[in-house]
Amino acid sequence: MRAAGRRGYAAGQARRERILAIALQEFAENGYRGTSLARVAERAEISQAGLLHHFQSKERLLVAVLEYRDELDLRRYPFGSVRTGAEALRVLVDVVEYNSRVPGLVQLFTVMSGEAVTADHPGHEWARDRYRRLRDETAGAIARAVESGEFRADIDPEVHATRLIAVMDGLQTQWLLDPDRVDMAAVFRGHVEDLLTAFRP
CATH class of the missing domain: 1.10.357.10 (Tetracycline Repressor, domain 2)
Structure with a gap:
């Protein structure tokens, strides 16, 4: 059960990072106003409801993207x-x-x-x-x-x-x-x- 739980957590984290990477590209290319949750969800191959499960709103997604960018800078x-x-x-x-x-x-x-x-x-x-x-x-x-x-x-x-x-x-x-x-x-x-x-x- 613990191993399955860890695998599930890792999969969830990988999915979340994939969404953030795609949203980062969308925000960078189109700006905040020009980016739609529907487009991010489509590129991430999940439903918009699935996207909102991870990030409750476009504003929350933006903040998460900015934090993700900072994390990438720290890695780099x-x-x-x-x-x-x-x-x-x-x-x-x-x-x-x-x-x-x-x-x-x-x-x-x-x-x-x-x-x-x-x-x-x-x-x-x-x-x-x-x-x-x-x-x-x-x-x-x-x-x-x-x-x-x-x-x-x-x-x-x-x-x-x-x-x-x-x-x-x-x-x-x-x-x-x-x-x-x-x-x-x-x-x-x-x-x-x-x-x-x-x-x-």
Whole structure:
């Protein structure tokens, strides 16, 4: 019974991940408003009722998709396993370079984050918790580099983590609006290299 239960759980998780991967593509290609639950269900080869069994509404599906995208980023860029502060900041450069190849996802994230500033939005908690996690992880990496002597002792990790994330998001918006004139990846790479130079003891 236990083995059967585990197999059933694994199958359910695999089905859920397949739905999320398909929904991620749909949201990236068509945006939130242009994506329909019926289309996601059709591509996932389940009924719309079956889709709603896993995700009670389109809003819940969107939040789950955004969380899934974050999980994919963590798999692709294991931030916690880096050894130095320089490596940690260059992981952020890698993330920005990857994002420059998936404009649909970046647009979805940018719109969702902007809408989520209102407390009653379905993505509000996701956006708040995501920024807290990003700040904490980035500040932690900077703090460890300060403690090891890699970075200057007078650096404030929290402040610089907040600034880095603000630069990332601001560049994303400018790039989405004017991609022919804003090279998001190159500008952010230069910003990080300037910081690493300034952070040296």
